[in-house]
Amino acid sequence: MSAITDAAPAPRAGGGIAGSVRDSLVVAKRNLIRMKRIPEVVLFGLIQPIMFVVLFTYVFGGSIQVGGSLSQQSYREFLMAGIFAQTVTFATAGAGAGIADDMHKGLIDRFRSLPMARGAVLTGRTLADLAQTAVTLVVLAGVALLIGWRTHNGIPKALGAFALLLLLGYAFSWIGALIGLTVRTPEAATSGGLIWLFPLTFISNAFVDSNNLPTFFRHIAEWNPFSTTVQAARELFGNLPPGFRTPDAWPMQHAVLASVLWSVLILVVFRSLAVRKYRRAAG
Amino acid sequence: MPGAIYAEGLVKTFGNVTALDGVDLDVPEGTVLGLLGPNGAGKTTAVRVLTTLLQPDSGKAFVAGIDVLKHPNEVRRSIGLSGQFAAVDEYLTGRENLHMVGRLYQMNAKAAKVRAGELLDRFNLADAADRPAKTYSGGMRRRLDLAAALVVSPPVMFMDEPTTGLDPRNRQQLWEVIQELVAGGTTLLLTTQYLEEADRLAHDIAVVDHGKVIARGSSDQLKARTGGERVEVVVHQSDQLAPAREVLAGFGKGEVKTDPHTRQLTVPVTGGAKLLAEVIRELDTRGVEIDDIGLRRPTLDDVFISLTGHAAETANAEDAEDTEGADGAAKSKGRKEAGK
Numbered sequence: 001m002s003a004i005t006d007a008a009p010a011p012r013a014g015g016g017i018a019g020s021v022r023d024s025l026v027v028a029k030r031n032l033i034r035m036k037r038i039p040e041v042v043l044f045g046l047i048q049p050i051m052f053v054v055l056f057t058y059v060f061g062g063s064i065q066v067g068g069s070l071s072q073q074s075y076r077e078f079l080m081a082g083i084f085a086q087t088v089t090f091a092t093a094g095a096g097a098g099i100a101d102d103m104h105k106g107l108i109d110r111f112r113s114l115p116m117a118r119g120a121v122l123t124g125r126t127l128a129d130l131a132q133t134a135v136t137l138v139v140l141a142g143v144a145l146l147i148g149w150r151t152h153n154g155i156p157k158a159l160g161a162f163a164l165l166l167l168l169g170y171a172f173s174w175i176g177a178l179i180g181l182t183v184r185t186p187e188a189a190t191s192g193g194l195i196w197l198f199p200l201t202f203i204s205n206a207f208v209d210s211n212n213l214p215t216f217f218r219h220i221a222e223w224n225p226f227s228t229t230v231q232a233a234r235e236l237f238g239n240l241p242p243g244f245r246t247p248d249a250w251p252m253q254h255a256v257l258a259s260v261l262w263s264v265l266i267l268v269v270f271r272s273l274a275v276r277k278y279r280r281a282a283g
Numbered sequence: 284m285p286g287a288i289y290a291e292g293l294v295k296t297f298g299n300v301t302a303l304d305g306v307d308l309d310v311p312e313g314t315v316l317g318l319l320g321p322n323g324a325g326k327t328t329a330v331r332v333l334t335t336l337l338q339p340d341s342g343k344a345f346v347a348g349i350d351v352l353k354h355p356n357e358v359r360r361s362i363g364l365s366g367q368f369a370a371v372d373e374y375l376t377g378r379e380n381l382h383m384v385g386r387l388y389q390m391n392a393k394a395a396k397v398r399a400g401e402l403l404d405r406f407n408l409a410d411a412a413d414r415p416a417k418t419y420s421g422g423m424r425r426r427l428d429l430a431a432a433l434v435v436s437p438p439v440m441f442m443d444e445p446t447t448g449l450d451p452r453n454r455q456q457l458w459e460v461i462q463e464l465v466a467g468g469t470t471l472l473l474t475t476q477y478l479e480e481a482d483r484l485a486h487d488i489a490v491v492d493h494g495k496v497i498a499r500g501s502s503d504q505l506k507a508r509t510g511g512e513r514v515e516v517v518v519h520q521s522d523q524l525a526p527a528r529e530v531l532a533g534f535g536k537g538e539v540k541t542d543p544h545t546r547q548l549t550v551p552v553t554g555g556a557k558l559l560a561e562v563i564r565e566l567d568t569r570g571v572e573i574d575d576i577g578l579r580r581p582t583l584d585d586v587f588i589s590l591t592g593h594a595a596e597t598a599n600a601e602d603a604e605d606t607e608g609a610d611g612a613a614k615s616k617g618r619k620e621a622g623k
């Protein structure tokens with residue numbers, strides 16, 4: 001017979017962790033190719049944080065007091081960890097929209113009918129988003145350096161800060177995955193993926209000194225997982241302004257540890273919820 | 284000995300709508316079953332259950348001898364699925380799509396590459412192989428989707444309305460591919476709204492309505508139940524209805540129905556085109572002037588009217604499938620749009 005029915009090798013038994021990793025990488029590659037073919041998405045993902053850097057630095061900088069300082073330079077350095085952290089969490093919306101789009105177009109059905117690792121479609125997507133986030137962070141750090149941001153604790157610690165930021169972003173992309181599987185339309189996933197990020201990133205220490213917040217908001221801000229990573233990154237970058245008093249809340253006092261714990265917790269919880277949802281995601 | 288596809292008492296409800304109401308199927312190895320029915324009859328739901336995408340509320344299903352409910356991943360190794368809406372990644376090239384699917388069928392990179400090349404050649408996509416699929420025409424996309432389902436030459440194939448929305452030329456091409464596939468020994472379950480398609484491709488046909496199999500048999504058997512061919516004549520003037528009726532009664536195998544309003548007469552016949560020529564000659568001899576004459580074969584509507592006493596209803600149950608979870612609606616709606 002023709003090429004349709006013969007010559008195809010029998011599928012090997014997949015499975016196990018190796019199979020799961022391989023399938024995830026196949027899907028990640030697919031998503032990276034898509035990003036390459038739709039560069040607008042990556043581009044807009046870059047413009048937005050750069051805009052925030054410029055807006056906050058030149059509009060609010062000098063009006064917002066951090067620690068005991070009102071100086072433009074102190075705020076600029078204080079701000080950057082906040083912008084970095086906000087940028088990584090915005091990857092959530094991308095993951096959600098991408099997965100919703102796949103559901104919508106029937107691609108998830110195709111994947112679900114294949115003998116592949118169950119979590120691989122989601123893992124592949126979130127890994128591709130992580131790569132995109134890393135690129136965004138590099139460019140954003142370059143812009144920050146241009147406008148005068150500096151780190152003061154050496155390169156290893158600065159890299160450690162970026163690692164914490166990427167871990168937070170990766171954990172959040174699983175929240176996005178769950179949203180995408182739940183709402184199923186890319187439009188809803190984009191807005192649904194963004195709305196809650198605003199209170200989360202603004203009721204925090206990202207743009208202001210949380211010590212200056214009203215008590216109620218101050219408590220939220222200091223226990224906010226997002227704040228923890230911001231505080232940890234600031235410590236590692238050496239970007240805490242002179243006279244800054246670290247809040248007494250436990251996550252603020254142990255920011256690096258708390259940041260890892262929060263991110264891992266979010267990752268584990270939302271990954272299992274999302275994978276479970278995916279398995280039952282019959283349309 | 285159950286067939287390559289076997290289902291017993293499949294029930295699936297979405298909210299208060301019963302999409303499958305006790306469906307039994309048995310498709311012997313190497314044969315084609317056409318699942319025929321209007322939109323919303325439950326065809327797609329049946330395919331989704333058999334391809335592990337959907338859990339039934341009750342019932343049993345075996346594909347390639349494997350229990351679909353107990354060992355879904357084993358089943359996935361033995362099936363290919365080609366959907367109603369071509370599920371290919373439109374930003375990936377044809378080659379990249381097939382390579383990815385091959386890898387996810389657990390082929391190694393080299394084997395997946397070779398196989399992608401073979402399928403692209405076979406499906407006349409070689410020239411477009413390195414263009415993103417979004418630049419493909421509808422027919423090309425459908426061929427790519429089918430190719431993706433055939434990456435591992437699965438012994439059992441499911442095709443959900445493979446030619447819906449295709450132009451006649453593309454439909455014809457796809458039919459040829461499917462026939463070749465079946466000649467190679469693949470067992471196929473095909474859903475369709477077109478009797479002609481089932482007629483051409485399927486050994487057996489199961490007619491589905493409201494989640495139930497209401498008739499099954501070969502296409503000839505179904506046609507016989509439907510009343511077979513008819514001759515329809517529209518005469519030029521009402522006063523010619525009577526002589527035309529006499530002519531038709533002479534050739535017909537049943538009662539001649541007359542509609543004075545449209546000046547149309549209908550009679551069941553056997554004998555096909557040859558008979559039609561004789562009818563025309565006789566009408567001419569009798570001086571009956573006709574506006575239109577034709578040989579009508581049973582359509583899906585005729586099958587339905589004959590089997591259920593009502594015309595095939597479109598919509599409804601398929602919309603009901605959307606109600607599976609509040610989220611289903613948006614999805615199905617979206618897929619319909621995507622299919623346009």
